Amino acid sequence: MQSENFRYLGGIISTHEGSEADVKKRIDAARGIFQMLHKIWKSKEIHKFTKLRAYEVLVLSVILYNTET
Secondary structure (H helix, E strand, O other): OOOOEEEEOOEEEEOOOEOHHHHHHHHHHHHHHHHHOHHHHHOOOOOHHHHHHHHHHHHHHHHHOOOOO
16 A cells, blocks of 8 residues: 655655645744744844844754755
């Protein structure tokens, strides 16, 4: 029996949806992290450069992790 969806190196491979399921999973995970950091985004005491670095390290890394698969 063949599976229509399976995980390979942390990514979701689907015979019907292609890469859409994996992209949706990554965007949802990054959205969750972005929302958890709302106090940082609203803080006036943290510089924009620091916020940008936090975004690159914490949010973008989740979206881009293992995308080569």
